[in-house]
Amino acid sequence: MTTTETSRTPSAGPPPVVTARGLSKWFGGTHAVDGVSLDLLPGEVHALVGENGAGKSTLGKLIAGVHQRDGGDLVVDGAAIGRWDPARAGRHGIAMIAQELALVPELTVAQNVFLGRERSRAGVLRPGTAAEFERIDAMARFGLPPHRKVRDLGIADQQKVEIMRSLARDAKVVVMDEPTSSLTAHETEKLHELIRTLRAQGRTVVYVSHFLDAVLGIADRVTIMRDGRLMRTGPAARETKASLIEGMLGRSLAVTFPERSAPVPPATPPVLDAKGLATAEGVVDASLTVRPGEVVGLIGLVGSGRSEIARALYGADRLTAGTVTLRGKPLTRPRPWRSIAAGLAMVPEDRHGQGLLLMRSIRENIALTHSRRFAVAGVISRRRERAAVGELAARLQLRPARIEAEIRGFSGGNQQKALIGKSLLGDPAFVILDEPTRGVDVGAKYAIYELITALAAQGVGVLLISSEHEEVMSLSHRAYLVREGRTIDEVVPAETTIDRILTTLFGTDQKAAP
Numbered sequence: 001m002t003t004t005e006t007s008r009t010p011s012a013g014p015p016p017v018v019t020a021r022g023l024s025k026w027f028g029g030t031h032a033v034d035g036v037s038l039d040l041l042p043g044e045v046h047a048l049v050g051e052n053g054a055g056k057s058t059l060g061k062l063i064a065g066v067h068q069r070d071g072g073d074l075v076v077d078g079a080a081i082g083r084w085d086p087a088r089a090g091r092h093g094i095a096m097i098a099q100e101l102a103l104v105p106e107l108t109v110a111q112n113v114f115l116g117r118e119r120s121r122a123g124v125l126r127p128g129t130a131a132e133f134e135r136i137d138a139m140a141r142f143g144l145p146p147h148r149k150v151r152d153l154g155i156a157d158q159q160k161v162e163i164m165r166s167l168a169r170d171a172k173v174v175v176m177d178e179p180t181s182s183l184t185a186h187e188t189e190k191l192h193e194l195i196r197t198l199r200a201q202g203r204t205v206v207y208v209s210h211f212l213d214a215v216l217g218i219a220d221r222v223t224i225m226r227d228g229r230l231m232r233t234g235p236a237a238r239e240t241k242a243s244l245i246e247g248m249l250g251r252s253l254a255v256t257f258p259e260r261s262a263p264v265p266p267a268t269p270p271v272l273d274a275k276g277l278a279t280a281e282g283v284v285d286a287s288l289t290v291r292p293g294e295v296v297g298l299i300g301l302v303g304s305g306r307s308e309i310a311r312a313l314y315g316a317d318r319l320t321a322g323t324v325t326l327r328g329k330p331l332t333r334p335r336p337w338r339s340i341a342a343g344l345a346m347v348p349e350d351r352h353g354q355g356l357l358l359m360r361s362i363r364e365n366i367a368l369t370h371s372r373r374f375a376v377a378g379v380i381s382r383r384r385e386r387a388a389v390g391e392l393a394a395r396l397q398l399r400p401a402r403i404e405a406e407i408r409g410f411s412g413g414n415q416q417k418a419l420i421g422k423s424l425l426g427d428p429a430f431v432i433l434d435e436p437t438r439g440v441d442v443g444a445k446y447a448i449y450e451l452i453t454a455l456a457a458q459g460v461g462v463l464l465i466s467s468e469h470e471e472v473m474s475l476s477h478r479a480y481l482v483r484e485g486r487t488i489d490e491v492v493p494a495e496t497t498i499d500r501i502l503t504t505l506f507g508t509d510q511k512a513a514p
């Protein structure tokens, strides 16, 4: 579909709570949102879908006052809106849960939930807030400890704090940008229940997501965006996954995986050999090997210790027991810089917290860790740097392909690609990819799958962690099952099913039949 249709308000039914007419937003030469007209109805879940960089987040931010529009009109509750910022939007009952979470790490869960609302100084909450927290907690059913510092929470729990914050503000329109990207299937289902409750209360949820199955399951209406423009808005019931993908990309694309290379013979000496790892951060007893040319998955639920095992291998957390051997040499007391020098690379799960410098350019971000590689007689050659980064940007299909632009101006999915690029530039022998396709659209996902397969074909050993079990099942030669910080079993994904594996993971001491 190439024609641009605007959404229409059904002739009967309640008037829209927000109406956008010809909204427009430029970032430098990028027309991020281009003449978008849209109604948000009370009591609807309105999904926004589109490729990375299609303008979904920017549209959400224009509605929530995070960005100022450059053109077009915004009508809220029937009144035309002039200047617009998050505080004004908040007073009109519009809240946004952005991809880049806006929490204060040093404050507690409850303090963050009521941030900007509490009147007492130094983060001391007003009397009555405990009861208020309980009320919100009862509605959200996340079971978060109110007094825990946010910096001690994982990214999934931090996302839940943001969601509770919008509940605390009693928002009637909540824009959720990729709310489920770090949640487990079970947590996603709980969030969807909460969204249904909000809808039943007559509230509006704008749901930005790349998970098209989830979109079809929860949304009443779907708006498809492409290149800043609105392609169509219509009832979710009339869409299928294929029709959404076609609308997003302008062409059809089978959601498939590239073919795995042949299994690596077991006698091949491993590139990585880890035995009996333990850390204070939750690894209890993890052992695994990865051979050159092999993609090995870690399958476990969020919170099972998958990412913690990755951090232990990389040296981000200190080992309290166990050994890591890389290319036959022991990594005594692994630390990230020693691991990188020894040929290990890691793409972390939390790209903002651990991976990228948002104020620096793509080139600087990609090249920073590898400055020595571009040195000629001790001086960094910008020309060599630009050539290598440019080549990587093309391989990763980075959009826009401007390697000197600041990272923060790139869409979430394109930031993720830059992060992967950063880890690959050092020609590592072993790569850890923790949620490499999180927040990435279908087209770019396939590019990342191809990259993983290509890395293995070049003889690199890959450790793959993903909440999308289908990815691990389709890309890995072998996989370890992880529960409570332990590697409890090893499977060959091509010879088993995810259902069997999940039975093993959920069960107490059942073994998966391979």
Ligand SMILES: Nc1ncnc2c1ncn2[C@@H]1O[C@H](COP(=O)(O)OP(=O)(O)OP(=O)(O)O)[C@@H](O)[C@H]1O
Residues within 6 Å of the ligand: 027, 028, 030, 031, 032, 050, 051, 052, 053, 054, 055, 056, 057, 058, 059, 399, 400, 408, 409, 410, 411, 412, 413, 414, 439, 441
């Ligand atoms: N603060 C900014 N400064 C400069 N450019 C920006 C900024 N925010 C967004 N852009 C650009 O605007 C376009 C739309 O980005 P946006 O984040 O809205 O896309 P998106 O559809 O939400 O993508 P994703 O699915 O990857 O999150 C992109 O080309 C992006 O690079």
